[in-house]
Amino acid sequence: MARNSGFPWALFEALSNARGVTGDEGPVRKILKDFLKPHVDSMEVDAMGSILVQKKGKTAGARILLGAHMDEVGFMVMKIEKSGLFRVAKVGGLDDRMLAGKRVRVGPGAAPGVLGAKAPHLLKAEDKAKIVKLEDMTVDVGASTEAEARKIASPGDTATFESTFESWGPSLVRGKAFDDRVGCAILAALVAGPSPVDFVAVFTTQEEIGLRGARVAAQKFEPDVAVALEGTGAADTPSKRSEALGAFPRLGDGPVLTRRDSSTITDREIFALFEEAAGKAGIRWQEKRPGIGGTDAGEFHRARSGARSISLSVPCRYIHSPAALAARSDIEAALELARAALSPLGRVKRPAGPRLEKS
Template sequence: MNDLIKKLVEAYGPSGFEDQMRDLIRPEIEKFADDISVDAMGNLIAHKKGTRDGLKVMVAAHMDEIGLMISHITDDGFCRFTNIGGIYPHTLLGSRVQFGDGRIGIIASDRITDRGKVHGLEKHYIDVGATSKEDCPVKVGDAVGFVREFMVQDKHLSAKSMDDRIGCVVAIEAMKRLKKTPHDVYFVFSVQEEVGTRGAQAAANMLDPDVGIALDVTLAGDTPEPTPIAIDLGKGTAIKVKDSGMIAHTGLVRLMKQRAEEAEIPYQLEVLTGGSTDARSIQIANGGAAAGCISIPCRYVHTQSETVHADDVENSVKLLVEILSKPIKL
């Protein structure tokens, strides 16, 4: 599985610019889907037909990552930028970034006179080696992703875009292992999640599922002075109960717990005080859907070293397969 993870997490694909990601994922899933389509938003949708009358289930994992967009270029050829999604200024200084054409730039900031403070985004810039606005190869509106190699330390896996390429890996692996399902399952590799779960909203409005399951990362609470949350790396997949955007369907939470216990899959219960996932958009689309989320515990979310545990990834795949391969009664 690590080869697939490496391929996806190192790829370029900020929100709104997911074309390269879609081209990487499609060959991985083609032989496991009955049909594949791309909607007007750019969501990649793989349909796996059920063996009998079951429910319509939408499984969503977002392809996009946080990034930057060039807002203007100085007379000296330095590129000022704004954010695409949730960017923390204190993670930026010295980072290397990549444009859609593969060009690399370096993030620096204006002079810091008080080393106890961090400049905001507006005081940072990207150096692409230009000496003037005229010879700058980058244009206003160009999108930027971060550059960081995938790293494996025992079972700790780190990369700049585990959020949510690791969810895409879980979906792909589940498609491979799901031999039969009673349900019509639509695996949606969604766009623009980091800027408001927009792709999933469009897909859910079109598909109108009975059940929706998002695959995404959640915070780990096992580091010094973390955000308080009862989630540890390596202790199991996480079943979302609530986040700041939704309360998961209680029947679906109960079913996820039941399937995990029956299959002896270790799990944790997630109550997240900030942030949400594609499940929120699925839950309120059209007349509504029974929606929940399988979450992969992750340290250092929205940095260039997001870190997950291989066992949690594997157990997330197992839980999704257990849910989809059997009747869903809520």
């Protein structure tokens, strides 16, 4: 059952544990650069902080761009209170309802801290019906004065959730920032291995606040076809919405192909190309629930004169929370599917312009 795609599990673990809130992706970038260095002729870091790699394959074909984002959702320190507590703001999409009482790491030194909320004993009845907002919480690192706190972090520094990568039984892995370190690890594996075609790999920044690194990377390379490699939300957990709309994607049912999300309407031919590649390679895949979320493909597909784009994702439960859960088999299969799609992607014709004859 277990596939052996050569997925770099140790790299994925290191990437998941690394701290890289949007705009502060340095530690993630360092791990990726160290991993990629022996496998590439050249590598550059652009003005946005994205890592750009031009991979030589056996043949040149269509200009292919593969992307994964390095940043993760988290927090930014806004203010230090006289009491030594930090006020923080969200970076990226976070639900207030899962923040109270969570463990965090603060500042460049990763000081342990907690997102403290008032004890239930002290709540008035009307408070209980209200959501505790992040603005009403503080991050406590143990400091009792402003000066003590300043040694740990200053306004502008970031904080991450505290979670350590681990295996849950033989088939699952669990950790922080699978969105999108899983994509980074898949893309790094593609760069490290042999490729039938040339492609450009971009490890982007600032996806979580509006796909900003992706825009710049795609504008530079002007791809014909682009693929965003992602960790996407699984919807196979109990909820009224899943009952109504179907509980998919599911953990263990294979990589996820997106027809439409809030950022992109996938090019039909590219979708069919992936479908066919999966079929030929015997890889089970699943649909993403249409309309939800957005990926770097949103910027890839509208960069310069446009690129035909798709998102290929690993289903992960509980993205944008302290830790996500993913199936090893889905990750391996996503890498295999990406690899299987490379040759056909190289044969994609660059459309001369808008396909007017079809409209």
